[in-house]
Amino acid sequence: MRYWLFKSEPDCFSLSDLRKKKRAPWDGVRNFQARNYLRDDVHVGDIVVFYHSSCAVPGAVGLATVTKAAYPDATAWDPHSEHPDPKSTRANPRWFVVDVAYKQDFKVPVPLTILHTLPEFAGSPLIQRGNRLSIIPLTASQFRAVVREGSRAQ
DNA sequence: GCCAACGTTGGC
DNA sequence: GCCAACGTTGGC
Numbered sequence: 001m002r003y004w005l006f007k008s009e010p011d012c013f014s015l016s017d018l019r020k021k022k023r024a025p026w027d028g029v030r031n032f033q034a035r036n037y038l039r040d041d042v043h044v045g046d047i048v049v050f051y052h053s054s055c056a057v058p059g060a061v062g063l064a065t066v067t068k069a070a071y072p073d074a075t076a077w078d079p080h081s082e083h084p085d086p087k088s089t090r091a092n093p094r095w096f097v098v099d100v101a102y103k104q105d106f107k108v109p110v111p112l113t114i115l116h117t118l119p120e121f122a123g124s125p126l127i128q129r130g131n132r133l134s135i136i137p138l139t140a141s142q143f144r145a146v147v148r149e150g151s152r153a154q
Numbered sequence: 155g156c157c158a159a160c161g162t163t164g165g166c
Numbered sequence: 167g168c169c170a171a172c173g174t175t176g177g178c
Contacts, residue, residue: 130171
Protein backbone atom coordinates (compact mmCIF):
# COMPACT_ATOMS: atom_id res chain seq x y z
CA MET A 1 0.00 0.00 0.00
CA ARG A 2 1.39 3.34 -1.05
CA TYR A 3 0.66 6.99 -0.40
CA TRP A 4 0.17 9.60 -3.11
CA LEU A 5 -0.54 13.27 -3.52
CA PHE A 6 -2.92 14.13 -6.37
CA LYS A 7 -3.21 17.73 -7.53
CA SER A 8 -6.39 19.24 -8.84
CA GLU A 9 -7.56 22.74 -9.54
CA PRO A 10 -10.60 23.16 -7.31
CA ASP A 11 -12.34 25.27 -9.96
CA CYS A 12 -12.19 22.16 -12.11
CA PHE A 13 -12.57 19.34 -9.58
CA SER A 14 -12.39 19.89 -5.82
CA LEU A 15 -12.46 17.61 -2.81
CA SER A 16 -16.03 18.74 -2.12
CA ASP A 17 -16.94 17.68 -5.67
CA LEU A 18 -15.55 14.24 -4.86
CA ARG A 19 -17.41 14.22 -1.55
CA LYS A 20 -20.68 14.81 -3.37
CA LYS A 21 -19.97 12.17 -6.01
CA LYS A 22 -18.43 9.74 -3.49
CA ARG A 23 -16.34 8.16 -6.23
CA ALA A 24 -14.90 9.44 -9.50
CA PRO A 25 -12.31 8.68 -12.18
CA TRP A 26 -9.15 10.78 -11.88
CA ASP A 27 -9.08 11.84 -15.50
CA GLY A 28 -7.33 14.46 -17.57
CA VAL A 29 -3.75 13.61 -16.60
CA ARG A 30 -1.63 14.55 -19.63
CA ASN A 31 1.89 14.26 -18.32
CA PHE A 32 3.95 11.17 -19.02
CA GLN A 33 5.59 10.83 -15.62
CA ALA A 34 2.26 11.24 -13.85
CA ARG A 35 0.71 8.81 -16.36
CA ASN A 36 3.37 6.23 -15.60
CA TYR A 37 2.68 6.47 -11.88
CA LEU A 38 -1.06 6.12 -12.48
CA ARG A 39 -0.70 3.23 -14.87
CA ASP A 40 2.02 1.26 -13.13
CA ASP A 41 2.24 2.12 -9.46
CA VAL A 42 -1.13 3.30 -8.13
CA HIS A 43 -3.05 0.33 -6.73
CA VAL A 44 -6.41 -0.35 -5.17
CA GLY A 45 -6.29 0.57 -1.50
CA ASP A 46 -3.61 3.22 -1.88
CA ILE A 47 -4.27 6.44 -0.01
CA VAL A 48 -4.40 9.79 -1.79
CA VAL A 49 -3.78 13.21 -0.30
CA PHE A 50 -6.06 15.58 -2.21
CA TYR A 51 -4.21 18.80 -3.10
CA HIS A 52 -5.75 21.99 -4.44
CA SER A 53 -3.55 23.92 -6.88
CA SER A 54 -3.89 27.20 -8.77
CA CYS A 55 -6.22 28.69 -6.19
CA ALA A 56 -6.22 31.24 -3.36
CA VAL A 57 -4.53 28.93 -0.84
CA PRO A 58 -2.83 26.00 -2.55
CA GLY A 59 -2.44 23.02 -0.26
CA ALA A 60 -3.56 19.60 0.95
CA VAL A 61 -7.22 19.51 1.92
CA GLY A 62 -8.15 15.90 2.65
CA LEU A 63 -7.94 12.24 1.75
CA ALA A 64 -9.27 9.80 -0.82
CA THR A 65 -8.69 6.12 -1.50
CA VAL A 66 -8.00 4.32 -4.76
CA THR A 67 -10.90 2.02 -5.65
CA LYS A 68 -9.95 0.93 -9.15
CA ALA A 69 -6.57 0.49 -10.81
CA ALA A 70 -5.60 2.06 -14.13
CA TYR A 71 -7.79 1.84 -17.20
CA PRO A 72 -7.76 3.99 -20.37
CA ASP A 73 -8.85 7.63 -20.10
CA ALA A 74 -11.83 7.91 -22.43
CA THR A 75 -11.75 11.72 -22.27
CA ALA A 76 -8.56 11.61 -24.38
CA TRP A 77 -10.36 10.40 -27.51
CA ASP A 78 -13.50 12.45 -26.90
CA PRO A 79 -13.04 15.59 -29.03
CA HIS A 80 -15.53 17.45 -26.83
CA SER A 81 -13.72 16.75 -23.54
CA GLU A 82 -11.52 19.21 -21.67
CA HIS A 83 -8.30 17.51 -22.75
CA PRO A 84 -8.72 15.71 -26.07
CA ASP A 85 -5.64 14.00 -27.50
CA PRO A 86 -5.94 12.69 -31.06
CA LYS A 87 -2.88 10.51 -30.48
CA SER A 88 -4.77 8.42 -27.95
CA THR A 89 -7.16 5.84 -29.37
CA ARG A 90 -9.25 2.99 -28.04
CA ALA A 91 -6.92 0.53 -29.73
CA ASN A 92 -3.81 2.22 -28.40
CA PRO A 93 -4.62 4.38 -25.37
CA ARG A 94 -1.98 6.85 -24.30
CA TRP A 95 -3.58 8.15 -21.11
CA PHE A 96 -5.01 6.39 -18.06
CA VAL A 97 -7.20 7.04 -15.07
CA VAL A 98 -7.74 5.42 -11.70
CA ASP A 99 -10.93 5.65 -9.66
CA VAL A 100 -10.82 7.37 -6.29
CA ALA A 101 -13.36 7.51 -3.48
CA TYR A 102 -13.86 10.32 -0.99
CA LYS A 103 -12.44 9.57 2.44
CA GLN A 104 -12.30 12.74 4.51
CA ASP A 105 -11.69 16.47 4.69
CA PHE A 106 -8.85 17.52 6.93
CA LYS A 107 -9.96 19.38 10.03
CA VAL A 108 -7.80 22.21 8.74
CA PRO A 109 -6.27 22.55 5.27
CA VAL A 110 -2.49 22.25 5.09
CA PRO A 111 -1.25 25.11 2.90
CA LEU A 112 1.77 24.75 0.65
CA THR A 113 3.50 27.35 2.84
CA ILE A 114 3.27 24.92 5.77
CA LEU A 115 4.37 21.95 3.66
CA HIS A 116 7.49 23.96 2.81
CA THR A 117 8.38 24.10 6.50
CA LEU A 118 8.03 20.37 7.20
CA PRO A 119 11.38 18.58 7.32
CA GLU A 120 9.73 15.45 5.92
CA PHE A 121 9.15 17.26 2.63
CA ALA A 122 12.73 18.32 2.06
CA GLY A 123 13.55 16.94 -1.37
CA SER A 124 9.96 16.24 -2.38
CA PRO A 125 9.08 17.38 -5.90
CA LEU A 126 6.03 19.02 -4.34
CA ILE A 127 8.05 21.89 -2.93
CA GLN A 128 10.46 22.25 -5.82
CA ARG A 129 10.26 25.50 -7.66
CA GLY A 130 8.47 25.15 -10.97
CA ASN A 131 7.32 21.64 -10.19
CA ARG A 132 4.52 20.52 -12.49
CA LEU A 133 4.08 16.89 -11.51
CA SER A 134 0.43 16.27 -10.61
CA ILE A 135 0.80 12.73 -9.23
CA ILE A 136 3.45 12.64 -6.53
CA PRO A 137 4.48 9.66 -4.40
CA LEU A 138 4.61 10.30 -0.66
CA THR A 139 6.63 8.45 1.94
CA ALA A 140 4.85 7.16 5.03
CA SER A 141 6.49 9.88 7.11
CA GLN A 142 5.40 12.57 4.66
CA PHE A 143 1.88 11.20 4.79
CA ARG A 144 1.90 11.15 8.60
CA ALA A 145 3.19 14.72 8.68
CA VAL A 146 0.40 15.99 6.42
CA VAL A 147 -2.27 14.18 8.43
CA ARG A 148 -0.77 15.53 11.65
CA GLU A 149 -0.87 19.10 10.33
CA GLY A 150 -4.38 18.61 9.01
CA SER A 151 -5.58 17.35 12.40
CA ARG A 152 -4.54 20.38 14.42
CA ALA A 153 -7.11 22.27 16.44
CA GLN A 154 -8.07 25.53 14.76
C1' DG B 155 19.79 13.72 -31.39
C1' DC B 156 19.57 18.63 -30.76
C1' DC B 157 17.24 22.61 -29.58
C1' DA B 158 14.11 26.60 -30.39
C1' DA B 159 9.40 27.56 -30.16
C1' DC B 160 5.34 26.88 -28.11
C1' DG B 161 1.62 25.91 -24.82
C1' DT B 162 0.74 24.89 -20.04
C1' DT B 163 1.30 24.85 -15.07
C1' DG B 164 1.07 26.97 -10.83
C1' DG B 165 2.55 30.22 -7.20
C1' DC B 166 2.19 34.80 -6.25
C1' DG C 167 -2.95 38.97 -14.52
C1' DC C 168 1.98 38.10 -14.47
C1' DC C 169 5.75 35.44 -15.29
C1' DA C 170 9.20 31.78 -14.33
C1' DA C 171 9.73 27.15 -15.12
C1' DC C 172 8.67 23.25 -17.32
C1' DG C 173 7.32 19.39 -20.83
C1' DT C 174 6.30 18.47 -25.58
C1' DT C 175 6.65 19.13 -30.39
C1' DG C 176 8.71 19.41 -34.69
C1' DG C 177 12.23 21.11 -37.92
C1' DC C 178 16.71 20.23 -38.96
